[in-house]
Amino acid sequence: xxxxxxxxxxxxxxxxxxxALSLARRxxxxxxxxxxxxxxxxxxxxxxxxxxxxxxxxxxILRNAFIDMTRRSxxxxxxxxxxxxxxxxxxxxxxxxxxxxxxxxxxxxxxTLPPEQRDILHLICIEDLSYAEAAEVLDIPKGTVMSRLSxxxxxxxxxxxxx
Amino acid sequence: MQxxxxxxxxxxxxxxxxATAAKVTATVxxxxxxxxxxxxxxxxxxxxxxxxPAPQPTAKDADxxxxxxxxxxxxxxxxxxxxPPAQPANINRRPLMAIAAALALAVVGLGxxxxxxxxxxxxxxxxxxxxxxxxxxxxxxLEDGRDLTMVASxxxxxxxxxxxxxxxxxxxxxxVACRGSDGWAERFAVSIQEEVGYVPATGEIAELDQFLNQSxxxxxxxxxxxxxxxxx
Numbered sequence: 001x002x003x004x005x006x007x008x009x010x011x012x013x014x015x016x017x018x019x020a021l022s023l024a025r026r027x028x029x030x031x032x033x034x035x036x037x038x039x040x041x042x043x044x045x046x047x048x049x050x051x052x053x054x055x056x057x058x059x060x061i062l063r064n065a066f067i068d069m070t071r072r073s074x075x076x077x078x079x080x081x082x083x084x085x086x087x088x089x090x091x092x093x094x095x096x097x098x099x100x101x102x103x104x105x106x107x108x109x110x111x112t113l114p115p116e117q118r119d120i121l122h123l124i125c126i127e128d129l130s131y132a133e134a135a136e137v138l139d140i141p142k143g144t145v146m147s148r149l150s151x152x153x154x155x156x157x158x159x160x161x162x163x
Numbered sequence: 164m165q166x167x168x169x170x171x172x173x174x175x176x177x178x179x180x181x182a183t184a185a186k187v188t189a190t191v192x193x194x195x196x197x198x199x200x201x202x203x204x205x206x207x208x209x210x211x212x213x214x215x216p217a218p219q220p221t222a223k224d225a226d227x228x229x230x231x232x233x234x235x236x237x238x239x240x241x242x243x244x245x246x247p248p249a250q251p252a253n254i255n256r257r258p259l260m261a262i263a264a265a266l267a268l269a270v271v272g273l274g275x276x277x278x279x280x281x282x283x284x285x286x287x288x289x290x291x292x293x294x295x296x297x298x299x300x301x302x303x304x305l306e307d308g309r310d311l312t313m314v315a316s317x318x319x320x321x322x323x324x325x326x327x328x329x330x331x332x333x334x335x336x337x338x339v340a341c342r343g344s345d346g347w348a349e350r351f352a353v354s355i356q357e358e359v360g361y362v363p364a365t366g367e368i369a370e371l372d373q374f375l376n377q378s379x380x381x382x383x384x385x386x387x388x389x390x391x392x393x394x395x
Contacts, residue, residue: 010232013224014218014220014221014224015218107214110211121207124208125211130178150172153172153208154168154203160210
C-alpha cells in the first residue's frame with residue numbers, strides 16, 4: 001500500500017465526514033459511514049488508480065455504503081431521527097451574527113432541497129469535484145450531472161433570493 | 164449564439180474548454196440577461212463554499228488515522244521481500260561443479276546410487292573425522308591422498324544431522340551422510356567420471372537435488388546451526 005494513499009485518506013477524513021453528514025444527516029450514522037468507507041478503502045486500495053484523484057474514489061465508496069445502509073434500514077423498518085446540525089462556533093459581534101444568519105440560511109436552504117440535488121451541489125460546489133468526477137461518484141452520465149446540477153442551482157438561488 | 168443554462172453553468176464552473184469559454188464569454192458580455200443568469204450560477208457556488216462549514220477534524224478522525232497508519236505499516240512489512248534464507252554454512256554450494264565448469268571438463272558418466280540400507284562403515288577414519296568436525300567450505304586431505312571438501316550441512320525430515328561432501332581423486336564423488344543412532348551412514352552417493360563425448364547440460368546434478376528435496380533438506384544449515392550440531 002502506497003504511503004501517499006494512506007496520508008491522502010487521512011487528510012480527507014474530515015471531508016468524508018462532512019459528506020456523510022450531508023447524506024445521512026445524523027452524526028452517529030455519518031461516523032459509521034466514514035468508518036465503513038475507511039475499511040473498504042483499505043481493503044480495496046489496489047483498485048484505486050493513482051492517476052485519478054482520491055476524492056471521487058472515496059466519495060463513491062461512502063455513497064455506496066450509504067445506499068447499502070439505507071436499503072438495510074428500510075428492510076429493518078428503522079426510522080432515522082431528524083438530523084441536527086452541530087452548533088456552529090461563532091464569535092461575538094454583529095458581523096459574526098449576520099454571517100451566522102446567512103450561513104444558516106444557506107445551510108437551511110440546502111436542507112430543504114431534494115436529496116439528489118443536495119448531493120450533487122455538495123460534490124461539485126462544496127467538494128469541488130469536476131462534472132466527470134461527480135458522474136463517476138453518482139454513477140450517472142455527465143449530461144445528467146449537468147441537468148441535475150443546473151436545476152439544483154436554480155432551486156437554491158430561489159430559496160436564497162439570488163436573482 | 165444560443166446559450167442555454169447548462170453552458171452558462173459550465174462556464175461558471177470552469178468546465179468549458181478555452182475556445183468555447185471565450186466564445187460564450189463574448190456572447191454573455193453583450194447580453195445583460197445572460198450576465199445576470201451567469202451571476203446566479205457563480206453566486207450559488209460562492210455562497211455554498213463560503214457558508215457551509217469547513218470540514219473539521221474530530222477526535223474520531225484520530226482513531227481512524229491510527230488504524231490507517233497501522234494498516235500501512237503492516238502492508239510495508241508484508242511488501243518487503245521475504246527474509247533471505249539463512250546463509251548456508253558453505254556459500255560455495257558446488258565446488259566440484261564450479262571446478263568442472265572452470266576447467267571445462269567433460270564431467271560425466273553419472274553413475275549414481277542411493278543406499279537403501281545405511282551402509283554403516285563405508286567411511287575411512289579421515290571421512291569420519293571430517294563429518295564430525297570439518298566446517299562446510301573447508302577441505303582436508305584424506306589418508307589415500309584424495310581431498311575432501313565439506314559442502315553443506317542439513318537437517319533432514321527425520322531431524323537427523325546430515326552433511327554433504329565431495330571427494331576428489333581419479334574420480335570425484337558427492338556423498339550425503341546422516342548421523343543416526345548408529346553413527347554416520349551414507350544416504351546418497353554419486354560418482355562423476357570424465358568421459359569423452361559427453362557434456363552435462365548444467366552444473367546441477369538432478370539426482371542430488373531430488374534426493375535433498377525428498378529428504379526434507381531444502382535449506383542448508385547456517386554456520387551457527389552447523390557449529391551447534393557439530394558440538395553435539
